[in-house]
Amino acid sequence: MTTHTNSRAGATAHPSVRAPGARYVYDLSEGNAGMRALLGGKGAGVAEMQRIGLPVPDGFTVTTAACVAAMEDDGAWPGGLWDEILTHLATLERRTGRTLGAAERPLLVSVRSGAVVSMPGMMDTVLNLGMSDRAAQGLAAESDDPRFAWDTYRRFVQMYGEVVEGVPGQAFEDELTALKDRRGVRRDAELTADDLRELVKTFRGVVRRSTGHDLPTDPHDQLRRAVDAVFGSWNSPRARVYRELNEIPDDLGTAVNVMQMVFGNKGDTSATGVCFTRNPATGARERYGEFLLDAQGEDVVAGTRTPRRLPELESVLPGVYTQLLDTLDRLEQHYQDMQDVEFTIDDGTLYLLQVRTGKRTAAAALRVARDLVAEGVIDRPTALRRIDPAQLDQLLHPTLDPAQATTPLTHGLNASPGAAVGTLVFDADTAAERGGAGEDVVLVRWETTPDDIHGVAAAQGVLTAHGGMTSHAAVVARGMGKPCVAGAGELRIDVAARTLAVGDTVLTEADTITVDGTTGYVYPGALPLVPPQVTDDFATVLGWADDVRRLGVRANADTGEDAVRARELGAEGVGLCRTEHMFMATDRLPVVQRMILADTTEDRQAALDELLPVQQADFEEIFTAMTGLPVAVRLIDPPLHEFLPDLVEQSLLVQRLEADGTPGELERARTLLAHVRRLSEANPMLGTRGVRLSLLHPEIGVMQTRAIVRAALAVRGRGLDPRVEIMVPLVGYAEELRRMREIVVATADGELDAAGVTDLDYRVGTMIELPRAALTAGEIAEHADFFSFGTNDLTQTTVGISRDDAEGSFLAAYLEAGVVRTNPFASLDADGVGELVRIGVERGLRTRPGLETGVCGEHGGDPASIALLDELGVDYVSCSPYRVPVARLAAAQARLDGAPGEA
Ligand code: PEP
Numbered sequence: 001m002t003t004h005t006n007s008r009a010g011a012t013a014h015p016s017v018r019a020p021g022a023r024y025v026y027d028l029s030e031g032n033a034g035m036r037a038l039l040g041g042k043g044a045g046v047a048e049m050q051r052i053g054l055p056v057p058d059g060f061t062v063t064t065a066a067c068v069a070a071m072e073d074d075g076a077w078p079g080g081l082w083d084e085i086l087t088h089l090a091t092l093e094r095r096t097g098r099t100l101g102a103a104e105r106p107l108l109v110s111v112r113s114g115a116v117v118s119m120p121g122m123m124d125t126v127l128n129l130g131m132s133d134r135a136a137q138g139l140a141a142e143s144d145d146p147r148f149a150w151d152t153y154r155r156f157v158q159m160y161g162e163v164v165e166g167v168p169g170q171a172f173e174d175e176l177t178a179l180k181d182r183r184g185v186r187r188d189a190e191l192t193a194d195d196l197r198e199l200v201k202t203f204r205g206v207v208r209r210s211t212g213h214d215l216p217t218d219p220h221d222q223l224r225r226a227v228d229a230v231f232g233s234w235n236s237p238r239a240r241v242y243r244e245l246n247e248i249p250d251d252l253g254t255a256v257n258v259m260q261m262v263f264g265n266k267g268d269t270s271a272t273g274v275c276f277t278r279n280p281a282t283g284a285r286e287r288y289g290e291f292l293l294d295a296q297g298e299d300v301v302a303g304t305r306t307p308r309r310l311p312e313l314e315s316v317l318p319g320v321y322t323q324l325l326d327t328l329d330r331l332e333q334h335y336q337d338m339q340d341v342e343f344t345i346d347d348g349t350l351y352l353l354q355v356r357t358g359k360r361t362a363a364a365a366l367r368v369a370r371d372l373v374a375e376g377v378i379d380r381p382t383a384l385r386r387i388d389p390a391q392l393d394q395l396l397h398p399t400l401d402p403a404q405a406t407t408p409l410t411h412g413l414n415a416s417p418g419a420a421v422g423t424l425v426f427d428a429d430t431a432a433e434r435g436g437a438g439e440d441v442v443l444v445r446w447e448t449t450p451d452d453i454h455g456v457a458a459a460q461g462v463l464t465a466h467g468g469m470t471s472h473a474a475v476v477a478r479g480m481g482k483p484c485v486a487g488a489g490e491l492r493i494d495v496a497a498r499t500l501a502v503g504d505t506v507l508t509e510a511d512t513i514t515v516d517g518t519t520g521y522v523y524p525g526a527l528p529l530v531p532p533q534v535t536d537d538f539a540t541v542l543g544w545a546d547d548v549r550r551l552g553v554r555a556n557a558d559t560g561e562d563a564v565r566a567r568e569l570g571a572e573g574v575g576l577c578r579t580e581h582m583f584m585a586t587d588r589l590p591v592v593q594r595m596i597l598a599d600t601t602e603d604r605q606a607a608l609d610e611l612l613p614v615q616q617a618d619f620e621e622i623f624t625a626m627t628g629l630p631v632a633v634r635l636i637d638p639p640l641h642e643f644l645p646d647l648v649e650q651s652l653l654v655q656r657l658e659a660d661g662t663p664g665e666l667e668r669a670r671t672l673l674a675h676v677r678r679l680s681e682a683n684p685m686l687g688t689r690g691v692r693l694s695l696l697h698p699e700i701g702v703m704q705t706r707a708i709v710r711a712a713l714a715v716r717g718r719g720l721d722p723r724v725e726i727m728v729p730l731v732g733y734a735e736e737l738r739r740m741r742e743i744v745v746a747t748a749d750g751e752l753d754a755a756g757v758t759d760l761d762y763r764v765g766t767m768i769e770l771p772r773a774a775l776t777a778g779e780i781a782e783h784a785d786f787f788s789f790g791t792n793d794l795t796q797t798t799v800g801i802s803r804d805d806a807e808g809s810f811l812a813a814y815l816e817a818g819v820v821r822t823n824p825f826a827s828l829d830a831d832g833v834g835e836l837v838r839i840g841v842e843r844g845l846r847t848r849p850g851l852e853t854g855v856c857g858e859h860g861g862d863p864a865s866i867a868l869l870d871e872l873g874v875d876y877v878s879c880s881p882y883r884v885p886v887a888r889l890a891a892a893q894a895r896l897d898g899a900p901g902e903a
């Protein structure tokens with residue numbers, strides 16, 4: 001058997017013994033929606049539709065288990081698989097009264113991939129399989145339509161050539177374009193039967209030249225190799241990228257669906273299309289979809305022809321249109337969720353080819369959830385369980401300020417909402433490279449293909465000249481929450497020259513554009529964006545989440561602005577204010593440096609006196625935004641050298657000044673270098689930072705405590721209600737906290753006494769971010785009013801991995817090789833760090849019943865970690881303001897998972 005370039009699974013039957021009774025192929029009538037794991041989403045969906053009496057083409061499914069078995073055995077098929085396929089094929093032939101590829105009444109089949117988790121367009125499909133000269137004659141005679149027969153044949157050669165033989169698709173497109181040019185026609189539909197017959201010959205020549213052999217004419221041979229190619233497409237680069245992006249396990253495999261072909265390309269009584277039971281961009285309850293007359297399935301998704309909107313079908317084929325709407329209603333009621341359906345109309349008869357839960361934007365997810373609950377279709381817990389917390393992030397993307405919109409450059413379809421600003425990039429690799437490096441880019445393509453997925457992922461937004469609302473670009477962009485304008489027909493894109501033109505305006509790679517996926521307009525230049533607004537749907541659904549969750553949700557906020565935003569998004573306080581961030585601002589850094597470099601106590605105090613009112617002003621803003629809610633302010637944490645220039649850079653500066661600087665400049669640079677040297681450490685992460693720094697230089701903590709208390713007093717003076725928590729970082733020994741607490745309390749009480757205030761409460765607590773702190777939490781709790789687990793440092797010090805050093809090097813390699821399954825800095829390491837949190841909470845509570853515990857590391861915004869933290873019994877999580885809604889929903893789901901169906 002030949003091996004195929006694009007297939008990792010080889011088609012050789014393997015003599016391995018199968019477990020008795022194990023089977024790899026199921027007839028359509030044997031399946032149902034519950035068999036998804038085995039039959040894949042498509043196989044199970046089609047079987048279910050047949051079961052409830054909807055019109056689907058007949059066929060059978062090769063299971064995911066067969067694909068997995070082949071992958072595990074280097075591509076060799078499990079023994080007996082081919083015989084099983086032949087048996088099911090024979091049954092299908094009997095039922096349809098047709099024979100695969102025969103000269104008379106030929107059966108043609110589609111061979112489609114279908115994984116357990118939907119991966120739209122990522123794997124391969126071959127249509128019209130069974131085609132040959134013989135079958136084409138048979139089809140022409142039977143249909144009395146030679147044009148249809150040859151059109152079907154040329155489609156087969158092209159798809160089989162691309163998918164099974166690995167011939168580049170462009171080779172076929174070029175021949176098709178050349179033929180149309182020779183005939184002087186623009187549309188495929190204008191080619192005659194003879195033209196298409198000629199095209200088949202040309203296409204077969206393309207395959208021969210590219211592979212060195214003829215296209216197989218034996219239909220069984222075709223089938224066997226197509227199934228093998230579909231198995232192999234599970235491991236195609238684009239499928240791998242998609243799985244990585246969507247965290248789909250690599251070992252699930254794909255099922256292969258073999259179904260009798262129905263034809264959407266039989267002229268104007270035939271069509272193919274895709275539709276949703278609701279609008280997947282907004283969630284509105286309306287018919288949403290597209291179709292193409294006289295076309296086959298891939299034409300719609302591939303975006304090669306711009307399709308017509310679904311409601312137009314009513315005037316073309318009214319009877320079928322009504323039947324389709326009816327079917328959509330039935331499917332939505334059956335699955336109790338928004339569905340996405342592929343259909344074909346074969347000479348006036350409707351067939352459904354696929355049904356799946358519709359992918360939707362976050363806005364649509366909320367709207368659909370809210371509406372389905374209001375319609376009495378599902379209950380609130382079900383609605384909450386269905387929304388992917390990570391997707392909520394999308395809603396928090398900026399949009400275009402309508403007041404700022406200028407004259408648009410052009411417009412297309414509003415395929416995926418939100419606005420994006422970026423420089424123009426014309427290919428996916430460049431987008432991936434520049435976007436990956438942190439640049440804002442907009443990927444501009446004539447149309448995108450599944451191979452562009454890495455570019456879409458790295459871009460801010462996508463703009464295509466071609467394709468519709470269900471084109472690849474649109475589907476993928478919506479799934480990722482990227483703004484997308486599709487099918488902007490006026491665009492003239494020259495990929496080689498890297499230009500984009502509309503009329504006389506020509507833009508190049510140096511230009512920036514703004515795409516508004518909400519309206520479909522495209523603007524030259526960078527337009528100002530406005531922060532996202534909290535909608536009614538958002539507030540309602542997250543309100544349901546709030547009713548269910550046990551965990552509190554606070555935000556990590558360092559500025560008043562962050563705190564305001566966080567509160568709007570539902571934060572119940574600030575869990576971490578990293579005060580040193582305020583030191584980094586350009587107007588403050590020189591003062592901070594003066595403080596660090598001071599030779600005398602007086603000089604140091606002078607610098608601190610200058611910093612105090614600045615810090616106080618920052619805290620006032622935060623206390624104001626969070627009035628009535630707790631704000632945990634952390635005393636300085638990082639080592640002092642972080643506020644000074646880098647050692648190497650400063651050494652180079654001294655060298656340079658030795659050559660050409662003035663004596664004064666040189667002197668200053670040398671002094672600074674000496675300080676940098678003195679403060680530099682081999683392992684700063686484990687060095688003079690956190691409470692150690694404050695005990696060494698108590699005057700910094702004193703200044704910060706004063707600033708905090710004075711800010712609270714000032715805010716209270718304005719009639720507000722500041723709730724002060726002062727937090728000591730990186731404590732490892734109870735004695736450290738005891739001493740630091742003494743300093744803080746003495747300072748705070750001094751401030752309150754001086755102000756004559758006796759009723760302003762404040763609490764002093766500690767971060768638990770060292771294993772020793774977790775293990776000795778019982779002693780530490782004697783001096784702490786609250787605990788906040790700093791799981792970033794706790795992870796670094798527990799697993800002994802420096803985050804900054806590891807993520808770009810061995811940790812990435814570990815993840816790739818499966819040494820560790822998840823990045824412990826992104827998702828809490830349950831067995832190690834999780835255990836320490838459990839111990840810390842338990843021992844802390846034993847000493848001080850009622851002790852409040854929170855988590856303020858990155859994990860506080862990660863749904864999987866939140867589920868674990870809920871179980872570990874901490875009181876709240878704290879995350880960045882934009883993650884607050886994610887955390888609210890994840891915290892609710894953590895409760896629901898434990899008690900399905902209960903609110
Ligand atoms: C932590 O260590 O988890 C933490 C929140 O502190 P930082 O990230 O500032 O070190």
Ligand code: MG
Nearest residue numbers: 769790792793
């Ligand atoms: Mg920390």
